[in-house]
C-alpha cells in the first residue's frame with residue numbers, strides 16, 4: 001500500500017513525487033512512457049530555479065529577452081538581462097527525464113510503461129488505480145491519488161471532478177525541433193500573435209537548433225487547418241528572413257492540445273484525490289505556458305497530502321487547503337486576468353494587439369505596463385485598454 005499514487009510523471013507529477021518522497025512517504029509514480037517527448041515549446045521562466053536550483057548549473061539554453069510580433073509584424077523587444085535571472089529553453093525529453101530522476105533519487109518509485117485507466121473502488125471508496133502494461137493489467141493501492149497525467153487525463157474525468165474539455169476550450173498546437181544556420185537572436189524568444197485566434201513561436205535551443213510551432217484556440221480550432229497554418233508560418237517571407245534556409249533538418253515534430261481556460265478551480269480536489277498540472281488546467285490562457293504553474297501545483301498538492309497523511313485525515317475538507325493555498329489562488333487569479341484579455345488582443349484580426357505594440361514602442365510607460373502584464377501578471381488598466389482600442393496609430 002502506497003501513501004500516494006501519482007498518475008503521470010510530467011513536470012507536475014515529478015515535482016509532487018519528489019516533495020512527498022523527500023518527506024519519507026511511500027510514493028508510486030505511474031508513467032505511460034518516459035521516452036515520449038511531450039510536444040512543447042520548452043520555454044521555462046526563471047521562476048523554475050526556486051523549485052530546481054540545480055538546473056542553473058545544467059546546460060539548458062539561456063534566454064534573456066523576448067520579441068513579440070503582431071499579426072502585421074509590428075514588434076516589441078524586451079531584454080531582461082541584468083534585470084532578472086535568465087530563463088531557459090529546454091528539450092522536453094531531457095527536461096522531463098531530469099525532473100523524474102530528481103524524484104527517483106529521493107525515493108519515489110517510478111513505474112514506466114504503465115497506462116493508468118481506472119480507479120480501484122472498494123465500498124464506494126477509491127483505493128487505488130489500475131494500469132495497462134505490456135504484460136497485462138496492474139493494480140496500485142494508495143491512500144491518496146494524485147492525477148497528473150496531462151490534458152488528456154482519463155482519470156480526471158472518471159473521478160467526476162470535471163467533464164471532458166470541449167474542443168473550443170483547448171489550444172491545438174503543432175511544433176518541431178529543427179537544426180540549421182539561421183538569423184535568430186539566440187538570446188531571445190520570438191512570439192507571433194495571429195489575425196485569427198492563434199499564435200506561433202520560434203524559441204532558440206542553441207547556436208543552430210530551435211523549437212518552432214504554432215497553434216489555434218477557441219472556435220478557430222474548428223475553422224482553420226493546423227497543418228496548413230504551420231506550413232504558411234514557416235514559409236512566410238517575414239519568417240524566411242529569420243530562417244532563410246530551405247532545408248532545415250527536422251530533429252523531431254509533434255502536435256498536442258493544451259487547455260486554454262485557466263485553472264478549473266471547481267475541480268481541484270475531492271475525497272482522497274487531487275488534480276494537478278495540465279489535468280487541472282494550470283496553463284496560461286495567453287501564452288500556453290504551463291510548466292512552471294504545473295510544478296507549483298505539484299509542490300502544493302504534495303504539501304497538502306503530507307499534512308493530510310500526518311493528521312490521518314484525507315477527506316475532501318482537509319484537501320481543500322490545496323485550492324486555498326496562496327500560490328494556487330495567485331495562479332488562478334493571474335490566469336483569470338489573462339483569459340479576460342485574450343479576446344481583446346484578437347479582436348478585429350489582431351488590431352488591438354498591433355496597436356498596443358505600436359503605442360509601447362513610442363511610450364516607455366506603456367511598454368513597462370505591457371511587459372509587466374506579460375511577465376509579472378499585472379493587469380492593464382481600463383484606461384490603457386480604452387486608449388489601445390481607440391487610438392488609430
Ligand SMILES: Cc1cc2nc3c(=O)[nH]c(=O)nc-3n(C[C@H](O)[C@H](O)[C@H](O)COP(=O)(O)OP(=O)(O)OC[C@H]3O[C@@H](n4cnc5c(N)ncnc54)[C@H](O)[C@@H]3O)c2cc1C
Pocket residue numbers: 007008009010011012013030031032033036038039040041042043044114115116117148149150151152153154173174175213255256257258276277278279282283288289290291292294
Ligand atoms: C505544443 C505545446 C507547446 C507548449 N509550450 C510550452 C512552453 O513553451 N512553455 C511552457 O511552460 N508550457 C508549454 N506548454 C504547456 C506544457 O507542455 C504543459 O503545461 C506542461 O507539460 C504540464 O505539465 P504536466 O506535468 O501537468 O503534464 P504533462 O507534461 O502533459 O505530463 C503528463 C505525463 O503523464 C503521462 N501520462 C499521460 N497519460 C497517462 C496515463 N494514462 N497513464 C500514465 N501516464 C500518463 C505522460 O506521458 C506525461 O509524462 C505547451 C504545450 C503544448 C501542447
